Amino acid sequence: MKNILIIVMALAIVTLAVSTLFAQKKSNGKPIIGISSYSENGKVQLNLPYVKSVRAAGGIALVIPVTCDEEQIEAVLDHIDGLVMTGGDDVDPQIFGEQPHPRLGAVGPERDRFDIMLIQKALKKGLPIMGICRGEQLLNVAMGGTMIQDIPSQVQGAIKHRQDGPRNYASHAIKIEKGSLAYKCFGSDSTSVNSFHHQAVAKLAPGLKVTAVAPDGVIEIIEKIGDEKVFGVQFHPEGFVAEGDMRFLPLFKHLVEMSSK
Ligand code: MN
Secondary structure, eight states: OHHHHHHHHHHHHHHHHHHHHHHTTSBTTBOEEEEEOEEETTEEEOOHHHHHHHHHTTOEEEEEOOOOOHHHHHHHHTTOSEEEEOOOSBOOGGGGTOOOOTTOOOBOHHHHHHHHHHHHHHHHHTOOEEEETHHHHHHHHHTTOOEESOHHHHSTTOOOOBOOSOTTOOOEEEEEOTTSHHHHHHSSSEEEEOOBOSOEEOSOOTTEEEEEEOTTOOEEEEEETTEEEEEEESSOTHHHHTTTOGGGHHHHHHHHHHHTO
């Protein structure tokens, strides 16, 4: 009897220690969501809508400054529960084995390295990841995929993916795969999204699947096969949430929910 009691007590202590270990990153039960930044003119830069969206979904937003220092990246990853990879400049095509197309825009080697390291290390740790625009493209590249360097010159019959309207204006339709995470978030097999890109996912990386496309076939949502924690969208859901339009909030809520486990 005494032995059983000791075993039960020991188990209780171990359970408590393990749960404390896993719970220590969260702040008051809210998950800490790291958001990738970039640097410009000697400053760390991040568009506030990403921060607002993470907060609106119930997460604690934490800005991750650009660095190629592995120790810095790993230490930050040890302190977050989920990750948002943000939008930005073009990706250096040499990373996925191509030479620059004449219409390739500005590239930033430091940010490319930072983003890829962040994604690969986060994947290894099993952290939830939401990629947005460039972040979605980098998720694919970091896992071994390739990119369309310039949609207007490389996609036949392409629609306009660089809209002139405001950030919270949905300029083109997307078709969503039934049964996907995106379908669950929107409760529909079609919706309209904003569009501020001239690049897109080309060859999909192993382990990813396409769950939404534009009418011209351009990939708009990707998800990791068998793992709803990792996904990317080509559009900018934060552009709506930051303006009080909550139609794409479910994507951020999903990330926060996955990061709360
Ligand atoms: Mn688009």
